[in-house]
Amino acid sequence: MTETSLLAGPALRRLRKREGLTQAAMAASLGISPSYLNLIERNQRPLSARVLVQVIERFDFDPRTLREDEAIGGIDGLVRRMSDKRFADLGIDREEVQEFLAAAPQAAAAFARLYDTAGEAGARGDDPVADARQAIERWQNHFADLDRAAEGMSDELRLSRSDTGAALAERLREQHQLSVRILPAEVMPGIVHRLDLHARQLQLSEMLPGAARRFQIARQVGALELRDEIELLTAGANLNTAEARDKFREHVTDYAAAALLMPYRRFLRACEQTGYDVNILQRRFASSFDQIAQRLTTLQRVGERGLPFFSARFGRTGRMVHFSAGASGAVHPIEGARWPAWVPYAAFESRGSLLTQAVTFGEGEAVPKHWFTIARTIEVDGAACSARKSVVLGLEARFAGELAQARGISLDPKDAVPLGVGCPRCGRADCLTPAPQRLARAGM
Template sequence: MVDGSIFAGPALRRLRKREGMTQAGMAATLGISPSYLNLIERNQRPLSARVLVQVIEQFDFDPRNLREEEAIGGVEGLARRLADERFSDLGIDRDEVSEFLATTPQAAAAFARLYDNAAPGSTAAGGDDALSASRREIERWRNHFADLDHAAEQLADEMRLSRSDIDAALTERLREKHQLSVRILPLDVMPGAIRRLDLHARQLQLSEMLDRSSRNFQIALQIAQLEQREAIDNLVAGAQLTDASARQLFERHLTGYVAAALLMPYGRFLRACDQTGYDLTVLQRRFGTSFEQVAHRLTTLQRVGQRGLPFFMARVDRAGQFSKRFSGASGATILESEASCPLWIAHEAFERRGELCVQAVMVDGADAGPAHWFTMARTVEASGATGEARFAIILGVEARLAGDLAATKGERLDEAGAQPIGMGCARCQILGCRQRSLPPRGLPLHIDRIVRGLTPFEFQPL
């Protein structure tokens, strides 16, 4: 769907064939010309509201079938699957992905189903498989759950949350509505936990190691669990995840989604983004949240008629391993890799602790999605950790959309000034990279006994 238009030609064509009708016959039934129906079936014209009503009334048709591609996450969802390293030698670009989905949506859905079920099918899949299944469901929704957002916003208005009394409002809600008090306990009492619900004592117990933003988030989580249980359960059930761990991970994500939406209500948060140029420091201060919480929230701003910029967000460790990645509506395939590029700003961020680092990049191997991005990274400490548990949070938005961001002041956004990076060495075909640790997968190496190049792996890119 683009600006409310529905392009559903293949679905309408299948309906016509199912009914055994010619284009002229169906056009007459719908009150349109055969030439116009032909354009609709070829996705050269959108399906207007009037024609859609006629389709529903004349053929007793379920309109949800017109947008079956939503079940696989649209072009972005299909592009993410085709960005898998197993297809890296095929050079599939975004235009091909769009054409595949537009012309043969059933075949695209079949491919997506096979891809999604390619993981081991046991009833107790491994943690990595469960995480992948949960993430696929999040990405299918593009990390925007409209009903949960509206419910959280209404609750925030009811509680009248503001930056001055958010702590008191959250605590009071638990006490008045659920007869639960909040108790802060010392580290030696809760050495291995940051949060515990003691129903016998009617207490939500929190570790003293949590900072203010993390403490508020944990209270908001508890409120989300108690007051949005049915809505969350319905979404989990609708996902039809076969693995129990995947269901639990998806449920945990949805609960955290409500908590974040409660602390950063959609309308107020988006207005603050627009007013400040998405100034991350100001947003943290204004809503009493952490950098990571704000980063998460930026990937969810996709309310119809009230959209924010399409950010992606990831969390990586020092070894370049992803522990979180949300593409949202960004269409990013940069996250579809087992490792991150060492030339990406995420790795430099570890050397500049707590500092916001920025970098414009051109991504090699991103044919199925945008390649030119403006990215930001900053280190964060694990919530409630007593040792060195540090990660880098990365945010990215297409460079063409980043001109008004507070973080881009003084930065070059043109392609010529962008740093070339790859999707991990095994998937990168950038020549002459001194940082290369592995040869590109699927390409023959050129070993010269006479001349030694800049790297030990010489090859000819596709």
């Protein structure tokens, strides 16, 4: 059997220095020669599986740090940043970027962090929403401790065997002396939920559909019973402004609600059994398309990973109002980017239909990635007015072969729709955007 291997010199060198060991001492502990360790540290020899096991056992080493480049989007993410016009005169090619990442991953991560903080034009002021999003992306939208705590609570309440909404409402009543009350829209103008501690009520607008009501009840249960986990994560995000911390806290509270309604193992098992069929998942977990899409971006538990999806939400004007990269490696598009040929835009003309499309895009990347995407519209009720949004799920096409929604769709890159880098910076003469409807395949 061939032994798997990888280049991990910088990580091993940092570990040795952290332990205060010479190369000779560490080599003796691992049962290898100092010269061989020296070659490994210089990336002239791979770290074999056998040696990796020794490192893990003797030094309490977390092997996930060997994939630390994933946090910056790997080689593609670094190439994207190096493609900035400010570096155009340096002639940096993909091979040179790859050497930089392999030889000095921490330095590459520092460059990426500085680049992302500075912003593309170097003049983006404080943006609490962007700050919170970057913190979420550092976790790849997977909060392991919070997920496990919510899963344990879901098992305790036996949510899989009962009316989820009723069971959670009963939990609020018994543990927190809070009742759930549905109120007319005119009583709650412009809001969908309100916690009235004086009346001991969680008040919900009648405009919320069933899935949204259940989500709000789960959210309140999570906010009360998983408060310590939520606050620990918020403090660990190291955000500089109260508004950014509030945005981050709001996200992880929503995360807790989704983890209660769609507990990790049961949800992942359902995904694998159904080919990630979003229609079945909606019915099985009594959740909306939007809720399923968000949950699919979180499946990164060590040893139990799901497919790496991203999701995004668009308003009727075409502006992106939410983006979650998960572990997909997708990059938040530039401000003002518009891709009218993409299915999220065509979805507005096919209300309620599930649209699928294979595309290529990647802002500034040397080789745009090949994606399989799924989109449909959702109705947002209970706010100042009813509004329709378009939600899209995306997955690299190389992972999409077993997806239920990908059956009958060509995953050959030659058949994908090239989206470029977004309308403001594209300038392509052969743009396909005038005919978005013929580019999407509709299905129920």
